[in-house]
Amino acid sequence: MSDDTLLEVRGLRKYFPIRKGVLQRTVAEVKAVDGVDLAVKIGETVGLVGESGCGKTTTGRAILRLTEPTSGEILFRGRDDARMIDVATASPARLKELRRDMQIIFQDPYSSLNPRMTVGEIVAEPLQIQGLMGRAEREARALDLLKAVGLSEDHSRRFPHEFSGGQRQRIGIARALALNPKLIICDEPVSALDVSIQAQVINLLQDLQERFGLTYLFIAHDLSVVKHISNRVAVMYLGRIVELASTRELFENPKHPYTEALMSAVPVADPDFKVERIPLEGDVPSPVDPPKGCHFHPRCRYAQDICRNEVPAYRQVASAHFASCHRADELGLRGLKSS
Amino acid sequence: MTRLIIGRLLFMVPAALGIITFLFALFHLIPGDPAIMLAGDNAPRSVVDAIREAYGFDQPLHVQYGRYMAKVLQGDLGISNYSRDPVVNSVIPRIINTAQLAFLSMLFAMIVSLVLGCVSAMYWNRPLDKVVTVVALLGICTPVFVSGLLAIYFFSIYLGWLPISGMSSWRHFILPVITLGAFQAAVLTRMVRSCMVDALGKDYIVTARAKGAPEFLVVFKHALRNALLPIVTLFGLGLGHTLGGSVVTETIFNWPGLGRLMVNSILTRDLPITQGAIFFFAMIFILVNMIVDLVYAWVDPRIRYD
Numbered sequence: 001m002s003d004d005t006l007l008e009v010r011g012l013r014k015y016f017p018i019r020k021g022v023l024q025r026t027v028a029e030v031k032a033v034d035g036v037d038l039a040v041k042i043g044e045t046v047g048l049v050g051e052s053g054c055g056k057t058t059t060g061r062a063i064l065r066l067t068e069p070t071s072g073e074i075l076f077r078g079r080d081d082a083r084m085i086d087v088a089t090a091s092p093a094r095l096k097e098l099r100r101d102m103q104i105i106f107q108d109p110y111s112s113l114n115p116r117m118t119v120g121e122i123v124a125e126p127l128q129i130q131g132l133m134g135r136a137e138r139e140a141r142a143l144d145l146l147k148a149v150g151l152s153e154d155h156s157r158r159f160p161h162e163f164s165g166g167q168r169q170r171i172g173i174a175r176a177l178a179l180n181p182k183l184i185i186c187d188e189p190v191s192a193l194d195v196s197i198q199a200q201v202i203n204l205l206q207d208l209q210e211r212f213g214l215t216y217l218f219i220a221h222d223l224s225v226v227k228h229i230s231n232r233v234a235v236m237y238l239g240r241i242v243e244l245a246s247t248r249e250l251f252e253n254p255k256h257p258y259t260e261a262l263m264s265a266v267p268v269a270d271p272d273f274k275v276e277r278i279p280l281e282g283d284v285p286s287p288v289d290p291p292k293g294c295h296f297h298p299r300c301r302y303a304q305d306i307c308r309n310e311v312p313a314y315r316q317v318a319s320a321h322f323a324s325c326h327r328a329d330e331l332g333l334r335g336l337k338s339s
Numbered sequence: 340m341t342r343l344i345i346g347r348l349l350f351m352v353p354a355a356l357g358i359i360t361f362l363f364a365l366f367h368l369i370p371g372d373p374a375i376m377l378a379g380d381n382a383p384r385s386v387v388d389a390i391r392e393a394y395g396f397d398q399p400l401h402v403q404y405g406r407y408m409a410k411v412l413q414g415d416l417g418i419s420n421y422s423r424d425p426v427v428n429s430v431i432p433r434i435i436n437t438a439q440l441a442f443l444s445m446l447f448a449m450i451v452s453l454v455l456g457c458v459s460a461m462y463w464n465r466p467l468d469k470v471v472t473v474v475a476l477l478g479i480c481t482p483v484f485v486s487g488l489l490a491i492y493f494f495s496i497y498l499g500w501l502p503i504s505g506m507s508s509w510r511h512f513i514l515p516v517i518t519l520g521a522f523q524a525a526v527l528t529r530m531v532r533s534c535m536v537d538a539l540g541k542d543y544i545v546t547a548r549a550k551g552a553p554e555f556l557v558v559f560k561h562a563l564r565n566a567l568l569p570i571v572t573l574f575g576l577g578l579g580h581t582l583g584g585s586v587v588t589e590t591i592f593n594w595p596g597l598g599r600l601m602v603n604s605i606l607t608r609d610l611p612i613t614q615g616a617i618f619f620f621a622m623i624f625i626l627v628n629m630i631v632d633l634v635y636a637w638v639d640p641r642i643r644y645d
Contacts, residue, residue: 066545101553112542116564116640126550159640175546 005077006183006215007040007063007102008084012072014062015134018288031287032058034239037314038074040183045209045216047230047247047251049262050221051284055239056219057107061184063087063217064102065095075103076183100130103176107188108169113160118144119171120156126178135290150213166197170204171300177208185217190225202229223266227251235259240285241314245321252335255323257300260333266335294326303333342410342466343636344391347629356408358621362614363407367400376608378418411642417611418616426615430597436506437596440588441581445522446525449574455524456531462537471528478525483490487518487591504593515592519585530573534566567638574630581619582627 013036015029033055042044050056062069065087078101091100105222106112113122124142127133133141149170151210161167166297169189175182186205190198202225208214220226226247233250235243235258243256254260261278268275280299285291291298297307306326314324325331361419366373374391375382391397395406410417416426494514497505502511538544539562547561586598597616604612636642 049425061545096551098383098551104545104549106546108540108542112546114543114561114565116638118640125547125552129550129556157400161641172546175550179550193490298369 004041005039006040006042007073007077007217008034008075009038009063010057010071010073010075010081012038012059012062012074013070014058014067015070015183019058019278028288031285031290033069034287034290036236036239038234038241038244039290040215040217043209043215045218045229047219047226047233048219048236049221049226049233050236051221053284055238055287056221056236060104060187060217060219061097064070064099064104066104066186067092067257068188079235090148096130099126100179100242101181102183102185103178103179103181104185105169107174108192109165109172110265112166113175115160116285117161119163119331120159121170122160123156123174123178124174125270130179132179140241141178142174146171147245148177148208149174151243155173164197165193166201169193169197169201173204173208174203175215177212180212181214183215184215185219187219188221189218191220205317222252223262235262238284240295240324242266242296242325243323243324245318249318249321250335253318253321254333254335255317255328255331256296256325257302257331257333259323260297261334262309263334263336266336268327294324297302340636343442344633347632351625353628354625355622358583358618359408359411360404362411362618363404364619366552366558366614367403367611371395374608375598377608409526411618416615419556419612421607422608424588426611428598429612430573430615433595433597433600433616434623436594437585437598438452438623440512440519440585440594440596441508442529443516444520444581445523445574445578445587447516448577451520451524452527452531455528457535457563458504459528459532460535460539460557460562468532471532474527475525478521479529481522483518483522483587484591487514487588490518491591506594511592515588515594518591519581519588523581527570527573529579530570531566534569536564538566564638570633571634572633575627575634579624579627581618582623 006073012033013030013031014033017026018030019026020027026075033103036055036059038048048056048059051102057068061067062072063074064160065074068222068288069088072088075084076087076098077083078098084100085094087095087102117125120142122137123145124138124268127138127141132138138155146153146155149175151167151170152280155163155167160171163171169192173189184274187207193201205216206229209216216228216229218226230247232244233247234241235250237258243250243254243259245253250259251263254263261280264275264278279299284301285298287296293309294300294303297303300307304327306328311327312326313322315328317323317325317328348629372387374387374394374396377394378387378390384553395403398406414427416430417427418425422429453473460469462468491503491514494501502508504583506513535558539558541562543565544557544561547557552561585594585596585597586602587596589596589599590602601613601616601620604610604616
């Protein structure tokens, strides 16, 4: 582990039990996150992409322990920079302290703000809970934060329902910034917004990253957004990371057939640009009973016998490029041309 | 907020006038000649005529309506047919007795339902929640006359701890308050539970946890305040019901309240008392509803700005 690692996730698992009957016996488990390994360096943005239901959001929430992980280590470089703290086993008091350093921006700006609190209260509350400042200081800080995200001071006395979606997301960002965190997990922060607003919010996030030295774990399903903002991208499928590389490498030279299929679905704003789409047949398999062998084999057009029987190892396939595919070395997969 | 209060108070005026008109109509719509009713079926004609003249029943309807309205607006609801006391004098003390019972019952119901409902929601779908749900269902299914009589039998007769009837000391309050409050508590508990389960599942609860808020802050500041609106509605209805519908409880525990006064007045055909009781019931209901409206605005800022 190098010194510039801010967050390192090892073997993260989150299983949701399915209970049945009078005695509520556990009859099965939804393996939402099934062994995720991921490292995030200080100051970078790591994109986490995948279809709906692949476990992106659960991964983000489990890292913050907003849902309790079933197993795994979540090592985070806390206040004193010297050593990593395991978030997964942190005591409630330690966890509360860790919340100052790791925050989250939610997907839905309509439901993630408490409708009974004014914007000022929402932004200042983390400071109050953490007992960091006096009342007057908190209010002043809330006003500063609102200005930093492009809202004005007189917005602080209003309630969330008086704002548009983009403005609400700005409030959510200001709230996440209040404690001056190191890491912000952005859980699809723009997917609920209009396209015109998406660009504004993305640019705001980039500005803030520069200004406050933030590190982002950026969860999304929109590849163009991820391509724009991320330094590195991890592709998730059925609870596991199947490929990880620098953004450019991943988009130009994918090593996993699933990534290739995702790339072929990215719309390109050029009417003369023709691309052969690779349609993925069927739905994402059930995370209750994932397919044997490689999870992706039922939908993979390159699948062979080995894929149906053996789980591929998640291994380095090129410099700083990881993938879990038996045939990563032999397949010449097509990516996106750099534009 | 001030504008809202004034608006609501002004709204009470047409409502009150409507009630007075309805009471006047009630008096004249029920079958039979009011003068004969007052004098008795076998009274001589001269007596009936004298009463008709004295009460103004010989006047045209609009004159009678005007006089009645004027009297009510001055606080004169007439005179009891039997005791010859002004109606107001016999109704007011009864209202106070009923209000004591109703408010204490609702206070009891509120505390019990908030505690049980929140606990139930926090332990949603776990054994504790199931126990609370079943107990609440039992409470809803048991009529007051059953629970009241059982309570008297067990606590007053079998154990001998509490008095059976009357209201001469604080110990007399315990059984009626709990009997009347238990039903409301059961109804409210289920409401609190379902609203809290709903509120606790919202994203802003995750937001609050992400801020590092301790569990009691999450439950009571973030979830409860959002869950409160339907609870306040139901609470207001419950208060109206206990104020007006405590007739059975008052009868079981021999409580000298407005409900019993009204039932007695109907049985003895003491119409002015019945009218007076209805008038006050209606006014109390309007007042309670007004307070509920104001509480709405306090609970939900979205209503305040309409």
